Amino acid sequence: MASGICVYAENYNGKIEPVTAELISAAHLIKEVTGEKIQAMVAGSDCDTLVDQLMESGVDEIYAVRTKRDGLFQDDAQSQMIADMIRKIDPSSVLVPATVMGRSIFSRAAAKLGCGLTADCTELLADKREDGSFYIKQNKPSFGENVFVTIVTREGFTPQMMTVRPGVYMPYEGSGLAEVTYLDIPLPESKIEIVEAAPAAMETDSILSAEIVVVGGRGAEEEESFALLKAFAEKLGAAIGGTRPLADTGQIPFDHQIGQTGFTIRPKICISLGVSGAIQHTEGIKDTKLLVAINTDEHAPIYNIADYGMVADLNEVLKEYLTL
Numbered sequence: 001m002a003s004g005i006c007v008y009a010e011n012y013n014g015k016i017e018p019v020t021a022e023l024i025s026a027a028h029l030i031k032e033v034t035g036e037k038i039q040a041m042v043a044g045s046d047c048d049t050l051v052d053q054l055m056e057s058g059v060d061e062i063y064a065v066r067t068k069r070d071g072l073f074q075d076d077a078q079s080q081m082i083a084d085m086i087r088k089i090d091p092s093s094v095l096v097p098a099t100v101m102g103r104s105i106f107s108r109a110a111a112k113l114g115c116g117l118t119a120d121c122t123e124l125l126a127d128k129r130e131d132g133s134f135y136i137k138q139n140k141p142s143f144g145e146n147v148f149v150t151i152v153t154r155e156g157f158t159p160q161m162m163t164v165r166p167g168v169y170m171p172y173e174g175s176g177l178a179e180v181t182y183l184d185i186p187l188p189e190s191k192i193e194i195v196e197a198a199p200a201a202m203e204t205d206s207i208l209s210a211e212i213v214v215v216g217g218r219g220a221e222e223e224e225s226f227a228l229l230k231a232f233a234e235k236l237g238a239a240i241g242g243t244r245p246l247a248d249t250g251q252i253p254f255d256h257q258i259g260q261t262g263f264t265i266r267p268k269i270c271i272s273l274g275v276s277g278a279i280q281h282t283e284g285i286k287d288t289k290l291l292v293a294i295n296t297d298e299h300a301p302i303y304n305i306a307d308y309g310m311v312a313d314l315n316e317v318l319k320e321y322l323t324l
Contacts, residue, residue, distance in 0.1 A: 002038050002090050002091060002158040002159060003036055003037070003091065003092055004037050004038070004039045004061070004090070004091035004092060004093075004094070004095045005027040005030050005031060005034070005036050005037070005038050005039065005058065005089070005091065005093050005095065006039040006040070006041055006063075006086070006089055006091035006093065006095070006159070007020065007023045007024055007027055007038065007039065007040050007041070007042065007094075007095045008023070008040075008041055008042075008082075008094065008095065008096045008097065008102065008109075009040045009042040009054055010015075010097050010099060010102060011042065011044055011050050011103055012072075014044075014046045014050070014247045015053070016042070016050060016053045016057075016075075017097065017099075018171065018208070018209075019059075019097040020040070020054075020057070020097070020169035021049040021172050021173075021174070022097075022164070022166065022167070022168070022169040022170070022171050022172070023095045023096075023097060023164055023169070024038065024040075024057055024058045024059060024094055024171075024172040024174065025079040025165060025169040025170055025171065025172040026124050026169045027059075027095060028058065028172060029124070029126070030093070030124060030136065030278050032126075033126035033127070033128070033134065034092075034126050034134040034213065034291065036092065036134075037059070037061055038058070038059045038060050039059060039061045039062070039063060039089060039091055040054050040057065040059040040061070040062045040063070040066075040178070041061065041062075041063045041082075041085055041086075041089060041247070042054060042062065042064050042065075043065035043066075043067055043078075043081060043082075043085070044064075044065065044066075044067060044070060045066070045067050045068060045069055045311055046073075047064050047065065047066040047067070047182075048288050050064070051180055052083070053066050053179055054178065055178055055180075056174050056175060056176065056177060056178075057172070057174040057178070058172045058173070058174030058175065058176070059174075059178050060179065061178055061179050061180075061181065062178045062179070062180045062181070063085060063088070063089050063181050063183055064180060064181070064182050064183065064187050064315075065085060065182070065183050065244050067081075067179060067187040068110075068187070068269060068324075069187065071187050071190065072130070072194065072197065073192065073194055073197070074190035074192045074194070075104045075105050075108060075192070076108070076188075076190050076191055076192060077187055077188045077189065077190035077192075078105050078187070079105050079106070079108035079109045079112065079188045080109075080112065080188050080290075081114050081185055081186070081188065082105055082106065082109045083109040083112040084132045084185045084186055085183060086109065086113060086159060087113070088183055088185065088267065089183075090158075090159075091158075091159050092134070092158055092159055092160065093136055093159050093161070093269070094106075094159045094160070095124075095162060095164055096161065096162065096163045096164070097163065097164060098119065098120050098121070098163035098165045098166065098167060099166065102163050103119065103132045103163055106161065106163065107119075108163075110161050113159075113161075114157075114162055114266070115153070115157050115158060115160075116153060116154075116157065116161065116235040117161045117163065118140065118151045118153075118161070118162040118163070119140070119162075119163050120139040120141070120163060120165050121138045121139060121140045121162045121163065121164045121165065121281075122139060122140055122141065122148075122168045122260070122264075123139040123140075123166050123168070124136055124137070124138060124139070124162070125137040125139065125162065126288075129145070129155070129226055133155075135152055135153065135155070135160065135173045135260065136152070136153070136154075136162070137150045137151075137152060138150065138152065138159050138160075138162045138279075139151075140152040141261070142259045142279075145157075146189050146277065147247075148300040149284065153274050156245075160322065163281065165263070165264070166208065166263060166264075166281075167263045167264030167265060167284070168264050170266075173320065174207065178262060190277030199257055201221075206239045207255075207256050207263060207265060208240050208257070208263060208265060210238065210239035210265075210267055211238055211267055211269065212237065212238035212267055212268065212269045212270075212271075213237070213239045213240070213258075213265055213267045213270050213271075213286070213303045214229060214232060214233040214236065214238045214239070214240055214241070214270075214271050214273065215236055215240075215242060215243070215258060215270060215272045215275055216229050216240070216241075216242045216243070216246050216252070216272060216273050216274060216275070217242070217243045217245065217246070217271065217272065217273065217274040217281070217295075218243065218245045218246075218273020218275075218276065218294065219275070219295060219314060220242075220246065220273050220274040220314060221245060221246065221249060221251070221274075225273075225274065225314060226246075226251050228314070228315060228318040228319065228322070229273055229314075229318065230320065231318070231322055232273075232318050232321065235239065235321075235322065236271075238257065238269075238271070239279055240257065241256050241258040241262075241263075241265065241279075242256060242257060243257070243258065243259060243275055243281045244257060244259065244261055244262075244280070247262070254276060258281065258284040258285060259280050259281035259282070259283060260280045260281075260283050260284065261280065262284060263284060264283070264284045264285075264286075264287070265284060265285060265287075265288070266287045266288065267286075267288055267289070268289045268290060269290045269292070270285050270288040270290070270291050270292070271292045271293075271294075272285075272291065272292070272293040272294070272295075272296060272302055272306070273294050273314045273318075274294070274314050275293070275295065275300075275302050276297070276300050276301060276302060277293070277295075277300050277301035277302025277303070277304065277305065278301065279301075282301070282302070282305055285305075286305070290307050290308075291305060291306045291307050291308075292306065292307065292309070292310075293306035293308070293309045293310070294307045294309075294310045294312055294314045294317055295309075295311065295314075296312065296313055296314075297309065297311075298311045
C-alpha cells in the first residue's frame with residue numbers, strides 16, 4: 001500500500017535548491033494529520049554531496065540515485081528515471097516545486113505513471129475519508145486568478161502528485177538524521193543534446209531572499225516612473241518586483257512578478273509604488289514585516305494592509321528622495 005509524503009529535492013550544480021525546505025514544511029503539516037514518514041528523492045552525479053545536504057533537513061528517509069551525468073535539461077531521460085524512482089518508493093503523495101524544472105519533468109513523469117498532476121498549488125490540506133484513508137486538498141488559484149479551487153486526486157490513484165508554488169511556505173528548520181537508501185535506477189540516454197548552458201541574467205532568488213524589495217504597479221508603468229523606481233531601488237540596494245501589468249509590458253521579467261500569478265515574498269521591508277492593492281497581488285506580500293505604500297488614490301486597497309502610506313505622486317516623492 002502506498003505510504004509516505006515524498007518531496008522532490010531539486011538541485012543544481014551540486015546544491016539543493018532552497019525551495020526544498022519549503023516543501024518539507026508543507027510535508028510536516030500533512031504528516032500531522034496522516035502520520036506518514038516524510039521522504040526526499042534526489043538524483044545526480046554528485047549524489048553523495050546532495051544526500052549530505054538533506055541529512056538534517058527534516059525528512060525521515062532519503063531515496064537517492066547516483067547518475068553518471070547530471071542530465072540537466074534532458075527532461076525525457078530525467079522524467080523516466082523519476083517515474084521509476086516513484087514506482088520503487090511507492091509514496092502516497094509527491095510534492096514538487098513549481099519551478100521550470102519541476103513542472104517540465106514531473107508533467108512527463110505523471111503521464112508515465114498515469115496519476116495526474118495538480119499545478120501551482122498555494123495550499124495543501126490533508127483530510128480523512130469515512131473509510132479512514134487520507135487525501136490532500138490541493139488548493140490553487142484558477143480562472144485567471146479570480147477564484148481559488150480545491151482539487152482532489154481521484155480515489156484509488158496514487159501517488160497524489162502536485163507542484164507547489166515557491167514562497168508560500170516558510171522554510172523548514174530541520175533536525176535529526178534521515179535514513180538513506182540508494183536505488184539502482186539508470187538515467188536513460190536522452191534524445192536532447194545540450195549545446196550550451198548560460199546563467200540567467202537575473203536570478204529569481206534575488207526577489208525571494210532580498211531584505212528590501214521595491215514593487216511597482218500600474219502607476220509605475222510610464223517610462224519616467226519606472227526609471228525613477230529603478231534608481232530608487234539601486235540607491236536602497238533593493239530588489240525590484242512588480243505586479244502583472246509590469247510583467248506583461250516586459251519592464252520586469254515574469255519571474256519577478258509578485259502575487260498569486262507570481263511569487264510570494266517575505267522581505268523585511270517592501271515599498272509599493274503605484275500599486276492599487278488587488279488581492280491577486282497582496283497575497284504575495286502579506287507576510288512582509290514592514291509595508292510602505294505610495295499611491296495617488298487615497299482609497300486604494302493597498303492602504304488597508306500597509307503599515308505606512310503616502311497619498312502622493314510617486315514621481316515627485318522619488319525625485320525628492322533621489323536628490324538627498
